Amino acid sequence: MKIIHDPMLLRNNIKQFKTTGQEIVFIPTMGNLHDGHIALIKEGQKVASITVVSIFVNPMQFNNQADLKNYPRTLEADYKKLEAAGVDIVFVPSAEVIYPHGLETQTYIEVPVLSDVLEGKLRPGHFRGMSTIVTKLFNLVQPDHACFGEKDFQQLAIIKQMVKDMGMPINIIAVPIIRAENGLALSSRNSKLNAEQMQIAPLLARVMQQLAGDITQQTLNYDDSINKATQALEQGGFKPDAIDIVDAQTLQAVHSETKQAVILMAAYLGNTRLIDNKVVNL
Known part of the structure; x- marks a missing residue:
């Protein structure tokens, strides 16, 4: 398993896989991984030979800075879980790499209507930040497939619409909610x-x-x-x-x-x- 921090190194590795005709599945995460994330990986491995996972706590989708600061970060434990799951590449960029000029001047992607209701009303800017980082990661990884959990139902709907509207040649795979024995959705x-x-x-x-x-x-x-x-x-x-x-x-x-x-x-x-x-x- 390769741990990559630099986007250019990521691109070079992806290019090598592409030239040999291997299909790539991508799972974007914010880390602190659990069995729900592993289920996404296992589902993706059914359709592609190369698995790429990103770990990036995206500041653009947090409207509460305390929530961003307190978001659990467990990189070393995450790496062990990903290696055990057979992941090929883990992309772990810094905020400075993803947003080199800061958030104020960053180009963004916004999916209208679907982003404006429900969670979008309660958390202004959240889905704009999510759509922007997913698009940026899609551009870097160039996956054939990408897996997202149905637990974030509105997020999944927005991503499907965004991929359709932007003509991205990516198969979006929806993975059912993984629950503990007592019914609690894993998170x-x-x-x-x-x-x-x-x-x-x-x-x-x-x-x-x-x-x-x-x-x-x-x-x-x-x-x-x-x-x-x-x-x-x-x-x-x-x-x-x-x-x-x-x-x-x-x-x-x-x-x-x-x-x-x-x-x-x-x-x-x-x-x-x-x-x-x-x-x-x-």
């Missing part, structure tokens, strides 16, 4: 929970499952079900941030022609914001 943020909070955390998924059952029995007005879910989370020790039920294809309001809705959950447990989602057939 790097889980490491910030204390022992007591880890016992409470699976409630988010349980409430989501109950909400999913409720909406399949209802018309388009889900307010009562959302209120019930909000109360269940509050009683369990969460501080709900957002519970939305939208069309799974457009991320807009569910309507009479909607075939699939997606429940999007976000709630604080202490200072840690957890998210989850579930697609429901209507």
Whole structure:
């Protein structure tokens, strides 16, 4: 496994793989890797012989500087996991390498409509930063395939739209959420929970499952079900941030022609914001 920090060295290595006709799968991450990330890698290795993973905590997508500063960084442990998973290249650039002139004058990519709703409203600039860094990494790696988790449902929808709109010849592979035995969606943020909070955390998924059952029995007005879910989370020790039920294809309001809705959950447990989602057939 090669650990590369310099973009030109990365390009040279990619060129060598390309000249021998090998397909490349790419998994961009912010590190602090867990089994969910490894699942992305394993899925990608089914379709490509060369696996490239990036580790970069992207300052452009953090609107909270304290959140950026406190984001867990576990490089040495990450390297061991990636080597064990059979990764060929780990690209670990610095912020100075990615944004040599700073963020203020950096060209950016923005996907309209999909980036403006839901999480985009709650976290201004987040998806612009995400779209920009993913595009930049795509340009550097030139992958044939790229894997993203369905846990970040809105992010995945934005990336699919961006790749389509920009004519990028990249196959986007959506990988289902990996959960612990108790139902908790795996996340790097889980490491910030204390022992007591880890016992409470699976409630988010349980409430989501109950909400999913409720909406399949209802018309388009889900307010009562959302209120019930909000109360269940509050009683369990969460501080709900957002519970939305939208069309799974457009991320807009569910309507009479909607075939699939997606429940999007976000709630604080202490200072840690957890998210989850579930697609429901209507």
